[in-house]
Amino acid sequence: MTNSAVAVAVDGLRVIRGGREVLRSVSFDVPRGSVTGLLGPSGCGKTTLMRAIVGVQIVAGGTVTVLGQPAGDPLLRDKIGYATQNAAVYADLTVTECLTYFASVLRVDDPAADARRVIADVDLTDHAGKLVGNLSGGQRGRASLAVALLGTPELLVLDEPTVGLDPVLRDDLWTLFHRIAERGTTLLVSSHVMDEAARCDRLLLMREGVLLADDTPEGLRAHTEQSDLEQAFLRLVRESEAAA
Amino acid sequence: MSTVINPGITLATAKRILNQLRHDPRTIAMLLLVPTVLMVLLRFVFNNEMAFSRTAPALLGVFPFVIMFLIASITTLRERTTGTLERLMTLPMGRLDLLFGYAIAFGVLATLQVTIATTVSLLWLGLDIAGSVWTLLLITILDALLGMALGLFVSAFATSEFQAIQFMPVFALPQILLCGLFVPRDAMANVLNWLSDVMPLSYAVDALTAVTVTENWDGTLVRNLIVVAACAILALMLGAATLRRRTP
Numbered sequence: 001m002t003n004s005a006v007a008v009a010v011d012g013l014r015v016i017r018g019g020r021e022v023l024r025s026v027s028f029d030v031p032r033g034s035v036t037g038l039l040g041p042s043g044c045g046k047t048t049l050m051r052a053i054v055g056v057q058i059v060a061g062g063t064v065t066v067l068g069q070p071a072g073d074p075l076l077r078d079k080i081g082y083a084t085q086n087a088a089v090y091a092d093l094t095v096t097e098c099l100t101y102f103a104s105v106l107r108v109d110d111p112a113a114d115a116r117r118v119i120a121d122v123d124l125t126d127h128a129g130k131l132v133g134n135l136s137g138g139q140r141g142r143a144s145l146a147v148a149l150l151g152t153p154e155l156l157v158l159d160e161p162t163v164g165l166d167p168v169l170r171d172d173l174w175t176l177f178h179r180i181a182e183r184g185t186t187l188l189v190s191s192h193v194m195d196e197a198a199r200c201d202r203l204l205l206m207r208e209g210v211l212l213a214d215d216t217p218e219g220l221r222a223h224t225e226q227s228d229l230e231q232a233f234l235r236l237v238r239e240s241e242a243a244a
Numbered sequence: 245m246s247t248v249i250n251p252g253i254t255l256a257t258a259k260r261i262l263n264q265l266r267h268d269p270r271t272i273a274m275l276l277l278v279p280t281v282l283m284v285l286l287r288f289v290f291n292n293e294m295a296f297s298r299t300a301p302a303l304l305g306v307f308p309f310v311i312m313f314l315i316a317s318i319t320t321l322r323e324r325t326t327g328t329l330e331r332l333m334t335l336p337m338g339r340l341d342l343l344f345g346y347a348i349a350f351g352v353l354a355t356l357q358v359t360i361a362t363t364v365s366l367l368w369l370g371l372d373i374a375g376s377v378w379t380l381l382l383i384t385i386l387d388a389l390l391g392m393a394l395g396l397f398v399s400a401f402a403t404s405e406f407q408a409i410q411f412m413p414v415f416a417l418p419q420i421l422l423c424g425l426f427v428p429r430d431a432m433a434n435v436l437n438w439l440s441d442v443m444p445l446s447y448a449v450d451a452l453t454a455v456t457v458t459e460n461w462d463g464t465l466v467r468n469l470i471v472v473a474a475c476a477i478l479a480l481m482l483g484a485a486t487l488r489r490r491t492p
Contacts, residue, residue, distance in 0.1 A: 006475050017492055019492075054334050055334065055489070055490070056333060056334060056489060056490055056491060057490065057491070057492075058332055058490045058491065058492050063435075072489065072490065074336075077334060077335055077336040077337075078335070078336050080334065082331065082334050084327050084330070084331070086326070086327050087327075088326060088327030088328050088330065089326075089328065090260070090328060091326070092264045092268060093260070093263055093267065094267075097260070097263050097374040101256060101257075101260040101263075102331075102335070104252065104253065104256035105253050105256060105332065105335045105336065105337050106335060107250075107252065107253070107336065107337065111256075118438075120264060131267060146354055148330065150330075
């Protein structure tokens with residue numbers, strides 16, 4: 001049976017896109033209530049892995065179990081908050097209208113109130129009446145992130161949520177992620193900037209469709225004997241290349 | 245299951261689509277007025293009430309068909325390319341919730357559009373029909389919904405807005421050429437007649453012509469209406485089949 005301490009269990013996952021093997025037998029567990037960072041260079045398969053967890057990716061092999069159900073199960077649809085890399089929000093609606101709509105689709109009790117809550121969470125209250133299309137790129141990304149926070153998701157899958165944001169805002173969002181995790185929500189956050197890795201409870205390092213490491217930041221530093229996580233990642237890449 | 249309709253989500257979706265349009269007043273103005281302006285133009289082109297009355301009812305069905313086809317294919321294509329469709333597919337939204345949401349929103353618009361064009365044609369342009377105005381409205385709204393449903397369906401095969409726009413001449417223009425508007429259907433060569441027999445717009449135009457000349461609801465009229473409605477529903481169902489939760 002499923003382990004209730006594990007939010008996401010990925011086992012031997014293989015994904016082929018456009019004739020190329022994008023994920024090559026990836027296996028790992030994400031513990032419940034943790035903030036797990038998914039790191040790796042652009043094009044390494046992070047987004048594909050996240051899509052497989054959310055259940056929108058056609059997979060070639062392996063299993064993905066999310067909150068005890070196979071990924072993509074209808075039961076999971078109001079339990080996972082997913083924010084894609086590109087802001088998937090309606091440009092021709094105001095921030096409030098857009099979030100109220102998604103809250104209605106999630107069938108929360110009071111869509112308008114829930115929309116207000118998440119707008120405040122991503123610090124867009126001052127822009128709530130603006131059209132999404134008139135927001136800056138960073139603001140639009142936050143509006144898209146806010147959709148993932150609606151309702152009471154047990155798992156948040158966030159694809160590069162802090163890209164292009166100023167350092168203060170980035171710091172605020174990471175504080176928000178940890179606050180959400182303290183309530184028992186599991187977060188899987190992808191990034192290609194290594195300085196965000198230190199703020200994660202666990203790290204998954206990917207390169208060319210293969211998982212190079214699944215460890216805590218401390219464990220990774222100890223294992224590679226590097227104090228800097230960027231250097232630790234480089235060390236792992238060299239080790240895997242030497243082994244190949 | 246995803247085939248179940250959730251009225252709350254369906255209505256929220258219809259409201260959302262109308263809200264999107266509300267922020268675009270120019271589109272709304274064009275949607276509501278362009279068919280009317282074209283009818284006025286047509287009236288002066290004929291410069292003869294009799295000739296106008298013969299062609300106008302068919303065009304009252306064709307204009308909304310074309311406009312709804314375009315609007316629906318572009319809006320759904322946008323929903324696919326901006327990632328909002330994928331996002332909705334990860335939420336507790338049935339595919340039919342989305343499609344019926346679109347059908348309701350565009351149905352409301354089509355009703356307004358057709359009502360304005362018909363009212364202007366009857367009151368000021370001298371359109372004279374033997375049948376009931378309500379039957380005329382019913383057929384034209386069905387036409388608009390058919391256009392919308394076909395637009396939704398074909399947008400699945402477009403990967404860019406350029407392609408989506410070109411599907412209009414591909415899917416809509418042959419139907420307009422063969423529907424009996426230019427040449428009576430039974431005067432066409434056999435092959436063209438057969439083609440026109442499998443095109444839903446032909447049945448809509450037949451029904452509209454019937455309304456012009458008689459006030460009777462005969463079996464042919466009922467059959468034509470059923471064909472148009474069934475084609476709209478079929479196109480919606482095919483559209484639903486193109487909404488995939490999992491993609492490569």
